[in-house]
Amino acid sequence: MSEVHSRYPVSVRWEGEKRGLASSADGLPDLKVASPPPFGGPAGVWSPEHLFVLAASTCWMTTFLAVAQASSLEVLAVECSGEGVLDKGEDRRFRISSIALRPRVTIAREEDRERAGRLIEKAEAVCLIRNSMRSEVTLSSEVLVQAPALAAP
Amino acid sequence: MSEVHSRYPVSVRWEGEKRGLASSADGLPDLKVASPPPFGGPAGVWSPEHLFVLAASTCWMTTFLAVAQASSLEVLAVECSGEGVLDKGEDRRFRISSIALRPRVTIAREEDRERAGRLIEKAEAVCLIRNSMRSEVTLSSEVLVQAPALAAP
Numbered sequence: 001m002s003e004v005h006s007r008y009p010v011s012v013r014w015e016g017e018k019r020g021l022a023s024s025a026d027g028l029p030d031l032k033v034a035s036p037p038p039f040g041g042p043a044g045v046w047s048p049e050h051l052f053v054l055a056a057s058t059c060w061m062t063t064f065l066a067v068a069q070a071s072s073l074e075v076l077a078v079e080c081s082g083e084g085v086l087d088k089g090e091d092r093r094f095r096i097s098s099i100a101l102r103p104r105v106t107i108a109r110e111e112d113r114e115r116a117g118r119l120i121e122k123a124e125a126v127c128l129i130r131n132s133m134r135s136e137v138t139l140s141s142e143v144l145v146q147a148p149a150l151a152a153p
Numbered sequence: 154m155s156e157v158h159s160r161y162p163v164s165v166r167w168e169g170e171k172r173g174l175a176s177s178a179d180g181l182p183d184l185k186v187a188s189p190p191p192f193g194g195p196a197g198v199w200s201p202e203h204l205f206v207l208a209a210s211t212c213w214m215t216t217f218l219a220v221a222q223a224s225s226l227e228v229l230a231v232e233c234s235g236e237g238v239l240d241k242g243e244d245r246r247f248r249i250s251s252i253a254l255r256p257r258v259t260i261a262r263e264e265d266r267e268r269a270g271r272l273i274e275k276a277e278a279v280c281l282i283r284n285s286m287r288s289e290v291t292l293s294s295e296v297l298v299q300a301p302a303l304a305a306p
């Protein structure tokens with residue numbers, strides 16, 4: 001049997017048309033949500049599709065920060081863009097078939113480049129949200145090296 | 154071959170510790186995100202786990218609104234709480250193993266109760282986010298009937 005590690009409660013309440021207001025018993029800030037524009041919702045509001053892709057991108061990032069810390073990798077900056085593709089499966093049902101993650105990590109030392117690349121891939125492999133998805137998740141990463149600024153003379 | 158219906162871009166940038174700032178090329182409002190407290194993050198910030206569960210709850214709601222509209226069901230109020238359970242699978246990896254959705258729908262007419270129940274289940278069956286998840290999604294719904302207020306004499 002599996003052991004429950006923790007529970008994540010949320011709630012959403014309809015606010016008219018295709019809009020809602022999300023909250024959580026964990027005391028999270030209220031968040032406006034809506035159907036996305038292709039399904040008749042308003043522009044500029046977080047949709048279920050965007051939230052799903054964001055869960056994957058953010059989980060990659062937080063997992064990477066954890067594995068980088070465990071590996072004592074000095075990290076200067078981390079970004080991760082993600083793009084989900086919505087299409088119909090063979091069963092003619094809509095689903096997010098794939099998510100392309102594009103992490104960009106800035107490190108301080110050239111000699112850490114290869115290790116950074118390995119940790120980027122490790123974070124994707126152990127990311128718990130990715131492990132909870134049927135969507136195919138692909139990774140296309142970039143590692144930048146930024147030398148520390150020289151002290152002024 | 155499947156046909157791409159639409160694409161959902163997001164991005165997240167590290168802001169120190171276990172926190173980040175999410176955005177989207179689709180012009181969505183910036184959203185603070187972080188690891189959840191069980192993984193060393195701050196309380197009161199949307200985590201990947203909460204976002205994942207919220208994607209399912211919100212997709213159920215927006216799908217229900219669509220099927221209710223298509224069926225000309227008069228709906229007065231809709232809420233949907235959801236709770237995700239995080240545990241380790243047989244492969245010893247963490248994932249959201251299950252999400253319990255608890256929709257509560259208020260309708261105007263007692264005679265619509267059975268149809269409302271069917272549409273609640275239909276929305277769950279066709280919800281595209283649910284179709285993109287490995288997590289087991291369960292549904293436990295409640296239908297309330299609220300008679301219109303009587304006009305003052």
